[in-house]
Amino acid sequence: MxxxxxxxxxxxxxxxxxxxxxxxxxxxxxxxxxxxxxxxxxxxxxxxxxxxxxxxxxxxxxxxINVEDFFDHVTNVLNVVGGSFKCRDLLRHHQAENLKQLLESGDAHTGQGLHQECGLQRPGDTRWGSHFKILDNFLVIFSSIVHVLEVIEIEGSTSSDRNQAEYLLTKIESCQFFLLLGIGRLNPVNSFSNFDKGRIMTLAKYYPSEFDDGKLRDLSYQLDTFIIHMRGGNSKFSNLQRIRDLAKALVEANLVETNSLVYLLVKLTLILPVATETVERAFSSMKHNMKTRRGQL
Structure with a gap:
């Protein structure tokens, strides 16, 4: 072990x-x-x-939380949503509408390299690095994925398609998904376009040792000021792509103390229970050494 x-x-x-x-x-x-x-x-x-x-x-x-089952469901969702030109067009259109609303409201900013279209990348191997990239992408376009599944549930060409869409919607609205997808609401990509205070608060409740009732109230206040600061046009936060980028930026900007509970939740999301790439590298090295030794016998 x-x-x-x-x-x-x-x-x-x-x-x-x-x-x-x-x-x-x-x-x-x-x-x-x-x-x-x-x-x-x-x-x-x-x-x-x-x-x-x-x-x-x-x-x-x-x-x-069975992470393997979670990614199986993610794969099935991506296969359905990306299964036809019509579905992919629906997805792109919904993403474009979301971005338009964010730009009009001032919650997103234009700039080189920002707001690039996210595709439907599927798991191609068993490496956790690959899974993390897929999950990152899934989080960014989650609302558009839900929209497409809801359309299929009502307008699917066959009862099988409609039933499958209904089943997948129940899965991605389960506690497991809300916990693992809750991290996406802190994702800084596209000027925090996925920020959702309600779901972030729900995520915090999964850590009762860190967030009692008093800390939850304080976190609620911090989140209000935090998102205003993040979307305030500060160049340090306007081009962030991942939650780990956010953690580093908060430290570098000396904002950890004033956003202590938000930073704590960010750190907790970064150490969610998953098999790590280091484990894979360790076993890969062991297998290589065993093969080398066998070849020397």
Whole structure:
């Protein structure tokens, strides 16, 4: 078993650290938990500080949020929404209308490289780096995807198409999706075009240890001033593309203290429970070494 820690450092950078390998003969949940806690203790790390866990292939350790199933649903949604020229045209038209409204309201700004059209990229391999790019894209065009599915649900050419659209709509409106897609409401792309205070507050409620009733009230006030500041034309925040870019920009602009709860939520979204690229690199290296040794025998 390989253990990797993912955290956000004092500079707002997302860091992954390979902690070590442990041989386990029993892969039950209790045994794995015991070995994980033992390895953390060896490095003077407290399990109480853990805010998410991800497991690569350990089905007996999966909790309420099954990331593999989540991406299966995302793939099915993208296949349906991108399954015809009509659907893709509907998607583009809705994206264009959303952008037009944002520009007219002043919530988005024009500029070179901004507001580029997002396509329907699908998972082409099992690498988590690929999955993250797909999720990023999915978050940006989420409202347009919902719009297309709603149209198919009513106007689909066959009952099978209509039923499938209805099923996928129920899936993407489930708690799992609201949790994992809630991070998209903090995505700074297109001048925070996906910002949704209500869904961000819902996301915060998934972390009761950090956000009690008092902290939730304070977060609500901070979000109001935060979005005004972000859309105020400051060049440091106008061209951000990812949440990790936002974390770094807040640190560099010395805005962490005044937006402490928003920054805390940003950090929590950056360490959501997923299998990390470092895990994959570790196992890839192990496989390579094993093959090399076999070739020497």
């Amino acid at each position: 390989a253990l990797v820690l993912r955290y956000v450092d004092k500079n707002g950078e997302v860091v992954e650290r390979f902690i070590g390998l442990v041989h386990v003969s029993d892969t039950s949940a209790c045994s794995l938990k015991k070995e994980i806690y033992s390895l953390l203790s060896d490095h003077s790390l407290s399990p109480s500080k853990i805010r998410g866990q991800g497991y690569d292939g350990a089905s007996n350790m999966k909790g309420e």
